[in-house]
Amino acid sequence: MKRRPFSPARGVSNIELFYDLIFVYCISVLTSTMHHVHGGFFDLEQWLDFTFSYLVVLQVWFFTTFLMNRYGDHSAGDNICLFVNMFLLYFLANGIAAGWENSVFTFNAAWALVLANLIVHWVLKRLRYDNLDADDKAIMDRTIVVLAIELVMVAAAIFVPVEMGVRLSWIALAFGGAVFFQSKAYDRKSARFSHLVERCSLLTIIAFGETIVAIAVFMSGFASIWYSILVFALVVGLFLIYIFERDHMTDHHKNTNGMVYLTITGWIILVIGNITVGLEYMPMEEVDMGQKSAYLAAGLVLYLLTSFLLGHFNKSEYTYSAAYTAGRLGTCAFIVIVALVTNFDPMVNLVCSTLAVYFALWHEWLLYHNRSKIVAFGKSLGYTLEDMEDAGMTFKTVEGRRAIVEAVRSAHDESDEHNERL
Secondary structure (H helix, E strand, C coil): CCCECCCCCCCCCHHHHHHHCHHHHHHHHHHHCCCCCECCECCHHHHHHHHHHHHHHHHHHHHHHHHHHHHCCCCHHHHHHHHHHHHHHHHHHHHHHCCCCCCHHHHHHHHHHHHHHHHHHHHHHHHHECCCCHHHHHHHHHHHHHHHHHHHHHHHHHHCCHHHHHHHHHHHHHHHHHHCCCCCHHHHCCCCHHHHHHHHHHHHHHHHHHHHHHHHHHHCCHHHHHHHHHHHHHHHHHHHHHHHHHHHHECCCCCCCCHHHHHHHHHHHHHHHHHHHHHHHCCCCCCCHHHHHHHHHHHHHHHHHHHHHHHHHECHHHCCCHHHHHHHHHHHHHHHHHHHHCCCCHHHHHHHHHHHHHHHHHHHHHHHHHHHHHHHHHHHCCCCHHHHHHCCCCCCCHHHHHHHHHHHHHHHHHHHHHHHHC
8 A cells, every 4th residue: 555644634525424414314213213112101221222222323423523533535445434334334223223132133243344344444544644643643553442342342242142242232332432532642633623513513413304304293284283383493492502502602623632522412412312202202192291291301401401511612702601501501490390390291391491492592692692792892992802811801701701891891981981072
């Protein structure tokens, strides 16, 4: 193999976007596994199977996205490996559809082949470039070893008794997720954060796409028009909370290794999956009224809390504040209290949950609008964000924000005095 210098690609390629579309099918299959209820609701074992399968799919996406973010160059090797991975995910999803505990061979065989393809992809990267530094080599070598050990455990789970194979599969998943993070080399090599944000956003939108499909059951007729309006408005509000922060507040050029951002995104996708299941349960008469309302309320609270964590990656002028934190926590508390007080009445819960979600969105917009006005006014006076930081007028602390407000007020007062003299 001819070695050449590594030069990372700019932006997300169309092949990467095409690859992510396979997760439309995977997520659809995952949510379908929760359609069967027994005794009025799903049991713990069913939910654990759903969660395990979801985490396996997310881990595959995680490993692939991490590779393409750090070392993707839109080469033919990248594209071929992505297409192979995409093809194998069909069989992984089919194993999920059959109930992975009942089809350990099909599921784990596909999973093992996906891991083997990822190892090949990483090895090609490791051997192809001649300008990798020590940290690059450490990251690649460690990832290859982690994937190889996980591959051995997943493959071994195929040939042992089913009960032992299930346990070994859980261990393999936990090992791949936990050990992958344990490297200081990641911190010394920053991610291409703008690329990462775009990939994470696409998968989140794909998850919401499955939710949009799932709520089609509410659009069957005008007899349930209020349910239709409320459910659609609720999903739109959840989507707008995520996309508004990404478009306006996230620092797309943040210096970070990207691991935390990837992990939070993964949990958001999992929570959206549970919300989707909760919404699908709402019109099902065979599902217990209180349990499905509680399940949906829990999903909404987890979404608001998990998406709130993405504020860590906001621009400095839109960082956390006491009011911002109180608004989000207050919204979550309101949803829980309403669910308890109304004895989980679905219609009342939908009304209150929808109002709560739009309150959170309005509160976030208000934060963005007010701080944007302060920044714009400071710039009109000739200040930059760096000048304001140097003067102690930082958005990162309460004292700094107060200093900014005082500076703006002083400037307004001086301007008013000047106008009076004129």
